[in-house]
Structures are given as C-alpha cells and as structure tokens.
Amino acid sequence: xxxTDTPARRRITLTGISSRAWEHPADRGALVALRxxxxxxxxxRAFFGMWNERGFRLSVLASGIRVxxxxxxxxxxxxxxxxxxxxxxxxxxxxxxxxxxLSAEAVGLDRPFIVLNSACVQQxxxxxxxxxxxxxxxxxxSGHAVYKTMLMILTRWAxxxxxxxxxxxxxxxxxxxxxxxxxxxxLSADRAGLLAGQDPAAALRLLMKLAGGGDLSQIxxxxxxxxxxxxAGGGDLxxxxxxxxxxxxxxxxxPVARAxxxxxxxxxxxxxxxxxxxxxxxxxxxxxxVSEEIRAAAESYREEFSRSTDPLVGLLRRLGDGASDVGExxxxxxGRARSWMDAATEAAGRAHRAGRAAPGATAxxxxxxxxxxxxxxxxxx
Numbered sequence: 001x002x003x004t005d006t007p008a009r010r011r012i013t014l015t016g017i018s019s020r021a022w023e024h025p026a027d028r029g030a031l032v033a034l035r036x037x038x039x040x041x042x043x044x045r046a047f048f049g050m051w052n053e054r055g056f057r058l059s060v061l062a063s064g065i066r067v068x069x070x071x072x073x074x075x076x077x078x079x080x081x082x083x084x085x086x087x088x089x090x091x092x093x094x095x096x097x098x099x100x101x102l103s104a105e106a107v108g109l110d111r112p113f114i115v116l117n118s119a120c121v122q123q124x125x126x127x128x129x130x131x132x133x134x135x136x137x138x139x140x141x142s143g144h145a146v147y148k149t150m151l152m153i154l155t156r157w158a159x160x161x162x163x164x165x166x167x168x169x170x171x172x173x174x175x176x177x178x179x180x181x182x183x184x185x186x187l188s189a190d191r192a193g194l195l196a197g198q199d200p201a202a203a204l205r206l207l208m209k210l211a212g213g214g215d216l217s218q219i220x221x222x223x224x225x226x227x228x229x230x231x232a233g234g235g236d237l238x239x240x241x242x243x244x245x246x247x248x249x250x251x252x253x254x255p256v257a258r259a260x261x262x263x264x265x266x267x268x269x270x271x272x273x274x275x276x277x278x279x280x281x282x283x284x285x286x287x288x289x290v291s292e293e294i295r296a297a298a299e300s301y302r303e304e305f306s307r308s309t310d311p312l313v314g315l316l317r318r319l320g321d322g323a324s325d326v327g328e329x330x331x332x333x334x335g336r337a338r339s340w341m342d343a344a345t346e347a348a349g350r351a352h353r354a355g356r357a358a359p360g361a362t363a364x365x366x367x368x369x370x371x372x373x374x375x376x377x378x379x380x381x
Contacts (some may be wrong), residue, residue, distance in 0.1 A: 021279035022191035064097035080197035112145035123214030127202035134196020211255035228260035
C-alpha cells in the first residue's frame with residue numbers, strides 16, 4: 001500500500017437479512033398484504049404478460065453496457081460489495097445506459113434487472129455509488145420491481161383507456177394509492193443503500209447530489225439538513241397545499257425529505273441495531289403476521305402525524321384529536337392494500353375484456369425510454 005492509499009472501509013456482512021429490516025412500516029404493511037393475496041403475482045404476470053419484458057431487456061442489451069468483471073469493472077466491484085453486505089445470493093443483471101441524469105431503476109416481473117445511468121458512474125464516488133447500487137438491490141429484495149412495473153403499466157393504461165370512463169377512474173384511484181406506497185418504498189430502498197455502504201455521510205451526499213448535481217465542493221451537509229427542516233415545517237397553509245400538489249402524483253419524495261427521513265432512521269437507533277445483528281432473518285419471513293404489519297404501518301403514520309411540523313397538520317391537530325382520528329384515517333391506507341389489489345384485478349379484467357372487444361384495440365404498450373413517466377428524472381428509482 002502506498003502512502004496515498006487509504007484502508008478500505010470494513011463493512012459488516014448482514015447474513016440472512018430479511019428485507020423487513022430496511023422496509024418502512026407503511027411499505028412493509030402493504031407488501032405483506034400484497035403477498036398474502038392468493039395468486040396475485042400470477043394474476044399480475046398473466047394479465048401484464050402483454051407488456052414485453054423480454055423486449056425491454058433486449059433494448060437495454062442493445063443500447064447499453066452490461067456490467068461485469070470485463071465491462072465497467074470498478075462499477076462491478078462496488079455492485080458485488082453491496083450485494084455481499086446485503087447477502088444477495090443471485091445478482092440481478094446490471095446495465096449502464098447513456099443519460100445525463102443521476103438515476104437508476106430496478107425493473108421486471110420474472111427476472112428483475114437494474115439499469116444505471118452513465119451520469120452515476122461519472123459523478124458519484126465509490127461510496128456513493130455503492131450506496132446507490134444497494135438502494136436498487138433493496139428494491140429487488142423487497143419485490144418492489146414487480147409492483148413498480150405494474151404501476152408503470154397501470155399508468156399507461158390510465159392514459160390509453162380514456163374511452164372507458166369508469167375503468168379509467170378506477171385505475172387512477174388505484175394509481176394514486178400505489179404512488180403513496182411507492183414513495184414509502186423509496187424510503188425503504190434508501191435504508192437498504194445505507195446498510196449496503198454503511199457510510200451515513202455517503203448516503204447523505206448521494207441525496208445532496210440528486211438535489212444539486214455532482215459537485216459538492218460548495219455544499220454543506222448541515223445546511224442541507226436545515227433545508228429539510230424548513231421544507232417540512234416552514235411557511236403557512238398555502239405551502240402545505242403546494243407540497244400536497246407537488247407530491248400527490250410523484251413516485252419519489254423530495255431529496256431533502258428523503259435526507260431527513262434517513263437521518264431520523266439513523267438517530268432512532270434502528271440502523272445501529274441492524275449493524276449489531278439485531279434484525280429479522282429471511283428464514284422467518286413465512287411467519288410474518290399481516291395484521292401486525294398493518295398495525296405497525298398505521299402506527300407509523302400516526303407517529304409521523306404527531307411529530308409533523310407542517311402547518312396544515314398542526315391545524316388538524318388543533319381542531320381535535322388529529323393524531324388519533326386523522327392518523328387512523330391515513331394509517332388505514334396500508335390496511336386497504338387488499339381492496340386496492342382486488343379493485344386493480346377487477347378493473348384490469350374489465351379493461352382487458354373491453355380492449356379485446358373494441359374494434360382496432362391493441363394489446364398494450366411497454367414503457368417508453370425505460371421510464372415510467374410519473375416521477376422526476378433525476379432520482380434513483
């Protein structure tokens with residue numbers, strides 16, 4: 001080792017770790033409910049089989065670079081390191097595609113794969129890149145890629161089925177509910193990225209680069225977190241309404257909100273407990289209780305409501321027992337996951353039957369350009 005070399009950071013291998021260790025309670029409650037729906041994944045795969053996953057993979061294979069020990073070997077090294085820490089036995093395929101945006105995504109139904117934009121290779125240092133790759137592995141480990149792909153397709157169907165008013169309205173309602181879940185899934189993946197890299201500073205730097213670009217030479221972490229606090233609680237009711245408008249149809253929370261949530265998870269001691277070996281194991285997943293996870297999701301929403309400094313939330317608390325009443329109402333979102341999926345299956349079936357009966361109807365279309373068209377282009381998916 002030369003005088004300029006620095007020792008590699010020693011990371012703890014989280015043997016047998018379950019995705020439940022990093023999943024946000026609202027995300028986990030919805031996922032457990034989804035997984036309990038008998039045959040739901042089979043229905044999703046059968047109905048959405050018209051979306052050509054193989055075609056999308058072929059398009060990436062043709063236009064991008066498949067990462068391995070020969071192509072982008074430094075990226076491959078960071079990828080295998082993140083996978084080793086999270087104890088991932090089978091690595092999803094990883095591709096780099098040309099794009100100026102800092103973004104990555106995990107996509108697919110049967111064989112999820114990860115697509116990394118070239119800007120990430122150019123603008124992220126090794127620790128930040130490891131964190132981002134861990135973020136995407138977290139999506140795959142939690143099964144998010146399957147449901148995200150479904151969300152992508154539902155979004156396109158909502159746009160393409162305007163000639164079916166009832167079906168389109170039902171699809172939009174389902175999409176809105178799933179977007180709320182997806183925003184919580186992003187918080188889960190942020191935690192997975194932190195666990196993969198085990199470097200809180202790098203995890204925060206990644207979010208800062210998503211907000212302000214690759215050059216952090218003039219950026220201060222403390223000031224960035226102060227921004228997050230101002231966003232969360234500053235202004236008046238008009239600002240609260242603007243925030244609702246900004247996020248209602250977004251797949252991702254804002255970078256400052258994600259930074260605040262990650263910092264809160266660290267400060268709560270949960271991150272330290274996982275590193276100390278106190279985390280759920282995969283071989284215990286089969287014993288997970290749906291009702292307990294949904295209660296945990298509701299409690300998470302209640303706690304978030306109770307400690308929020310948002311002006312609108314503060315007004316609701318002053319109007320009455322808001323932390324109980326409104327918290328229960330919002331927390332019920334996770335509990336309604338079964339209803340959403342039942343409605344999704346029914347609406348999809350109606351749309352599929354109507355589509356086959358309609359003159360000139362086509363079999364559906366896949367995502368354009370590899371994106372879902374619903375979220376910001378400069379955030380990891």
